[in-house]
Amino acid sequence: MTDTAVKANDISVLEISGITKTFDDKVVLDGVSLTVARGQTVCLLGPSGSGKSTLLRCVNWLERPDQGTVLLCGERIGMRKGGVVPMGNAELARLRMRMGTVFQHFNLWPHLTVLQNIIEAPVHVQKRRRDEVIAEAEALLENVGLADKRDAFPSRLSGGQKQRVGIARALAMKPELLLFDEPTSALDPELVGEVIAVMKSLSQAGSTMLVVTHEMGFARETADKVVLMDGGRIVEQGDPEQFFGNPRTERARQFLQRYVSA
Structure with a gap:
C-alpha cells in the first residue's frame, strides 16, 4: 500500500x-x-512487559518504531516519501488530532478547570469556535456523568472522575480512533466500574477503540476482538467467546488460568 490516503470507508x-x-x-x-x-473495540491483553503499551505509543508515534508501518485510514503515520523521511512536527500533529488517547495517569492540566481541560485542544489546536466547543464539552460532561464538575479543578476530583474527564477530553477532538492505555490501572477498585461503564457506552455507540487493559470482564463482555501479547509478539487473537472459552494456544490457556482465575 502507498502512503497516499484512500477512502476511509x-x-x-x-x-x-x-x-x-x-x-x-x-x-x-x-x-x-x-x-x-x-467501529471495532479491540482489547490488548498480556502480562506486564509484554509490549502492549509500547505498541500503543508506536501507533500515535510517541515512540518511533524501528521498523514497520502504521496506517490511519490509509495514511501513514510518522514517515513520508516512501517511508524514508520522517514527518515534520506539524504534519504529525495533524494526524495525531485524528486519534484520541486516554492515559493511565490522566495527564490533566492542574491549573485548568474541567471545562478548560476539555476545550483547550479543540480551540487552540483545531482552531474551532470557542462557543461551539464549550457547548460540545458540556454535552460530553453530561454523557460521562460530570456535568456538575464543569468548573472544578482536577485536585477536587476522584481518580475515576479524572479519568472520565480524560475520556471527555479525548472525545472533544472528534477522533477517528480512541487509544486507551490501561485506563483503570491507577484507580482504586471501587472507582473502576464508573470508567468501565463509560467505555462500554462508547463501544456500544460504535466508537473505534484500541484498549490496553487488565480488565478481563470488560474484554470478555465488550471487545469485538481480543489480542494476547507476550514477549513483544501477538501469540493469539480472536473473538472473546473463542479466546476465553476455547483458547487455541498453550500460552493463552496459561494466561487465562492465572489472570481470570485469580
Missing part, C-alpha cells in the same frame, strides 16, 4: 504492519501486525 481505521522496537538491545516489539476495523 474502504479500509480499516488502523493497520499495523511488522512493527519492531528495541530499547537498549532488548526487543520489546517483534514484528507485530494488527488491524482495527471501523
Whole structure:
C-alpha cells in the first residue's frame, strides 16, 4: 500500500504492519501486525512487559518504531516519501488530532478547570469556535456523568472522575480512533466500574477503540476482538467467546488460568 490516503470507508481505521522496537538491545516489539476495523473495540491483553503499551505509543508515534508501518485510514503515520523521511512536527500533529488517547495517569492540566481541560485542544489546536466547543464539552460532561464538575479543578476530583474527564477530553477532538492505555490501572477498585461503564457506552455507540487493559470482564463482555501479547509478539487473537472459552494456544490457556482465575 502507498502512503497516499484512500477512502476511509474502504479500509480499516488502523493497520499495523511488522512493527519492531528495541530499547537498549532488548526487543520489546517483534514484528507485530494488527488491524482495527471501523467501529471495532479491540482489547490488548498480556502480562506486564509484554509490549502492549509500547505498541500503543508506536501507533500515535510517541515512540518511533524501528521498523514497520502504521496506517490511519490509509495514511501513514510518522514517515513520508516512501517511508524514508520522517514527518515534520506539524504534519504529525495533524494526524495525531485524528486519534484520541486516554492515559493511565490522566495527564490533566492542574491549573485548568474541567471545562478548560476539555476545550483547550479543540480551540487552540483545531482552531474551532470557542462557543461551539464549550457547548460540545458540556454535552460530553453530561454523557460521562460530570456535568456538575464543569468548573472544578482536577485536585477536587476522584481518580475515576479524572479519568472520565480524560475520556471527555479525548472525545472533544472528534477522533477517528480512541487509544486507551490501561485506563483503570491507577484507580482504586471501587472507582473502576464508573470508567468501565463509560467505555462500554462508547463501544456500544460504535466508537473505534484500541484498549490496553487488565480488565478481563470488560474484554470478555465488550471487545469485538481480543489480542494476547507476550514477549513483544501477538501469540493469539480472536473473538472473546473463542479466546476465553476455547483458547487455541498453550500460552493463552496459561494466561487465562492465572489472570481470570485469580
